[in-house]
Amino acid sequence: xxxxxxxxxxxxxxxxxxxxxxxxxxxxxxxxxxxxxxxxxxxxxxxxxxxxxxxxxxxxxxxxxxxxxxxxxxxxxxxxxxxxxxxxxxxxxxxxxxxxxxxxxxxxxxxxxxxxxxxxxxxxxxxxxxxxxxxxxxxxxxxxxxxxxxxxxxxxxxxxxxxxxxxxxxxxxxxxxxxxxxxxxxxxxxxxxxxxxxxxxxxxxxxxxxxxxxxxxxxxxxxxxxxxxxxxxxxxxxxxxxxxxxxxxxxxxxxxxxxxxxxxxxxxxxxxxxxxxxxxxxxxxxxxxxxxxx
Amino acid sequence: xxxxxxxxxxxxxxxxxxxxxxxxxxxxxxxxxxxxxxxxxxxxxxxxxxxxxxxxxxxxxxxxxxxxxxxxxxxxxxxxxxxxxxxxxxxxxxxxxxxxxxxxxxxxxxxxxxxxxxxxxxxxxxxxxxxxxxxxxxxxxxxxxxxxxxxxxxxxxxxxxxxxxxxxxxxxxxxxxxxxxxxxxxxxxxxxxxxxxxxxxxxxxxxxxxxxxxxxxxxxxxxxxxxxxxxxxxxxxxxxxxxxxxxxxxxxxxxxxxxxxxxxxxxxxxxxxxxxxxxxxxxxxxxxxxxxxxxxxxxxxxxxxxxxxxxxxxxxxxxxxxxxxxxxxxxxxxxxxxxxxxxxxxxxxxxxxxxxxxxxxxxxxxxxxxxxxxxxxxxxxxxxxxxxxxxxxxxxxxxxxxxxxxxxxxxxxxxxxx
Numbered sequence: 001x002x003x004x005x006x007x008x009x010x011x012x013x014x015x016x017x018x019x020x021x022x023x024x025x026x027x028x029x030x031x032x033x034x035x036x037x038x039x040x041x042x043x044x045x046x047x048x049x050x051x052x053x054x055x056x057x058x059x060x061x062x063x064x065x066x067x068x069x070x071x072x073x074x075x076x077x078x079x080x081x082x083x084x085x086x087x088x089x090x091x092x093x094x095x096x097x098x099x100x101x102x103x104x105x106x107x108x109x110x111x112x113x114x115x116x117x118x119x120x121x122x123x124x125x126x127x128x129x130x131x132x133x134x135x136x137x138x139x140x141x142x143x144x145x146x147x148x149x150x151x152x153x154x155x156x157x158x159x160x161x162x163x164x165x166x167x168x169x170x171x172x173x174x175x176x177x178x179x180x181x182x183x184x185x186x187x188x189x190x191x192x193x194x195x196x197x198x199x200x201x202x203x204x205x206x207x208x209x210x211x212x213x214x215x216x217x218x219x220x221x222x223x224x225x226x227x228x229x230x231x232x233x234x235x236x237x238x239x240x241x242x243x244x245x246x247x248x249x250x251x252x253x254x255x256x257x258x259x260x261x262x263x264x265x266x267x268x269x270x271x272x273x274x275x276x277x278x279x280x281x282x283x284x285x286x287x288x289x290x291x292x293x294x
Numbered sequence: 295x296x297x298x299x300x301x302x303x304x305x306x307x308x309x310x311x312x313x314x315x316x317x318x319x320x321x322x323x324x325x326x327x328x329x330x331x332x333x334x335x336x337x338x339x340x341x342x343x344x345x346x347x348x349x350x351x352x353x354x355x356x357x358x359x360x361x362x363x364x365x366x367x368x369x370x371x372x373x374x375x376x377x378x379x380x381x382x383x384x385x386x387x388x389x390x391x392x393x394x395x396x397x398x399x400x401x402x403x404x405x406x407x408x409x410x411x412x413x414x415x416x417x418x419x420x421x422x423x424x425x426x427x428x429x430x431x432x433x434x435x436x437x438x439x440x441x442x443x444x445x446x447x448x449x450x451x452x453x454x455x456x457x458x459x460x461x462x463x464x465x466x467x468x469x470x471x472x473x474x475x476x477x478x479x480x481x482x483x484x485x486x487x488x489x490x491x492x493x494x495x496x497x498x499x500x501x502x503x504x505x506x507x508x509x510x511x512x513x514x515x516x517x518x519x520x521x522x523x524x525x526x527x528x529x530x531x532x533x534x535x536x537x538x539x540x541x542x543x544x545x546x547x548x549x550x551x552x553x554x555x556x557x558x559x560x561x562x563x564x565x566x567x568x569x570x571x572x573x574x575x576x577x578x579x580x581x582x583x584x585x586x587x588x589x590x591x592x593x594x595x596x597x598x599x600x601x602x603x604x605x606x607x608x609x610x611x612x613x614x615x616x617x618x619x620x621x622x623x624x625x626x627x628x629x630x631x632x633x634x635x636x637x638x639x640x641x642x643x644x645x646x647x648x649x650x651x652x653x654x655x656x657x658x659x660x661x662x663x664x665x666x667x668x669x670x671x672x673x674x675x676x677x678x679x680x681x682x683x684x685x686x687x688x689x690x691x692x693x694x695x696x697x698x699x700x701x702x703x704x705x706x707x708x709x710x711x712x
Contacts, residue, residue, distance in 0.1 A: 046402030238690030
């Protein structure tokens with residue numbers, strides 16, 4: 001018996017070994033190397049030299065990097081608390097099977113299969129102050145247009161606004177969760193005279209709390225590592241107003257400041273981890289759907 | 295037992311099949327040189343480069359073959375080069391890079407081939423001595439100067455005429471007056487930009503102003519020097535009054551696009567832009583005049599020029615590969631091929647090929663380069679990537695009135711690695 005137990009554990013370890021090796025090679029080792037290079041002065045071409053924690057000091061004393069950190073928090077909060085509620089509202093509506101719901105489900109999801117580069121370029125054209133459709137539409141109503149991406153006050157909100165409306169991915173996840181709620185609960189509620197809104201607030205939302213918590217966590221994680229759309233649309237400008245830590249890291253690499261880029265990466269990981277842990281603690285992990293099934 | 299023997303024979307056969315390529319490689323077969331190259335696709339040098347590589351391959355069939363790996367995105371290519379060197383691998387057997395205050399650090403890498411011993415005799419004599427000197431860092435020549443550029447202002451003569459501007463401005467007062475007239479005629483006076491990583495066209499304008507105010511060695515002065523502050527004031531005035539509404543945050547495509555579409559009258563770029571088919575197809579092409587920016591300061595005889603592209607190669611312990619690289623580079627930089635490149639692309643090169651352009655527009659660049667001006671380099675070449683990026687980002691803030699010119703200069707100074 002003891003031999004069989006040992007053999008089983010050995011096979012389990014053997015099956016997990018390839019994944020563990022890959023995880024080690026493509027995550028653990030790069031992370032450790034990153035920590036190491038974050039303590040070095042390194043311009044990429046020549047040798048590294050020990051730099052203590054100077055890279056961290058330089059970044060945390062740099063107003064533009066602090067602005068990037070602030071922007072990352074804004075991204076995380078907007079993704080988690082604007083995009084997810086929007087996705088939830090649309091999922092709640094589609095779950096009621098209105099006319100054309102299948103078509104709308106596809107339409108909402110479509111942007112997720114289109115390249116981020118293509119979407120970013122389209123929006124750059126839409127936001128163009130002279131020829132863009134947005135200023136054109138505003139002009140139609142007599143509202144003066146703006147250089148949306150060329151103004152430090154409007155650039156970040158403009159990019160966030162065009163990102164949070166792409167709710168398709170989370171909408172599908174939330175919709176699937178809603179579809180799994182037992183119909184009997186709604187029937188019972190109807191018999192008791194509950195309105196649609198009351199059903200959504202008292203049954204649906206509590207029952208999908210686990211899914212919402214996971215979606216918010218994922219959305220905030222995406223927000224913390226946000227890079228591509230902003231880089232494509234503004235490059236982090238104007239005047240660093242849209243810069244994120246990912247962009248700051250990338251620009252440090254452009255400037256051959258690899259030690260500082262590594263330090264920026266470590267700060268990003270640390271900050272992201274803190275945000276995710278805080279969110280999980282605040283929202284909680286209990287999933288009433290699992291409890292109901294049991 | 296037979297099955298086991300069959301399996302063993304099969305295994306040996308498979309091993310043998312896999313081993314053949316390695317044996318073949320070891321037996322002195324064709325040396326393949328990989329060249330990740332930006333001069334492809336729509337680039338003005340693409341046709342000539344294609345012909346040159348094909349001719350070299352034909353002449354060295356079976357011995358050396360150069361394989362061009364298309365890299366049409368210039369920014370992505372520069373990142374590829376940086377990332378590869380940082381990771382300890384050469385981006386290719388042959389590659390190009392812009393030599394500036396930041397990329398000079400690549401000379402400390404053991405990945406780059408040192409041309410010092412090979413770049414001798416007639417080959418060395420065929421190159422511009424000044425360009426070779428600029429490419430020599432602490433006695434080492436790890437890149438060869440290849441493409442050079444003067445960076446003048448371009449004037450759309452048709453639009454100037456339309457606005458009643460009789461001639462290309464020769465003084466700053468004439469420039470301001472010309473831009474006022476253009477504006478009054480409903481024409482955007484200049485293409486500007488504060489986007490991408492180097493605010494290219496605006497960076498060139500700034501460089502002209504700074505060099506005229508501070509002299510050819512202006513980049514050695516602190517960025518808080520009066521020359522830079524005055525230049526910043528002028529740039530702020532231009533952004534506020536004399537450019538398109540989308541200039542702030544705009545990239546090179548927007549800035550160039552306005553000029554190509556005939557919306558702006560004054561632009562700035564290098565000679566490689568002259569070979570663009572879309573430029574030559576414009577109705578105003580014959581009217582384009584290039585000229586220095588009118589002197590903004592007391593240095594009146596300065597032009598902005600730079601090493602636009604240097605060629606580097608991967609160091610190799612294999613003598614045959616090393617010799618193959620040298621052989622190709624000698625072929626690439628011979629006078630006939632440089633002439634072909636210059637003729638078809640409009641670009642200028644660090645090789646003294648004796649080429650005299652017959653194309654009137656291209657001739658303007660060559661005439662300017664040979665006019666005996668004193669040369670100064672531009673901001674990006676002088677100060678490197680980080681300072682240029684700070685310049686770009688803060689240029690938006692300056693143009694928006696968020697910071698004063700003195701503050702702008704102080705912020706850029708902080709990022710200069712001295």
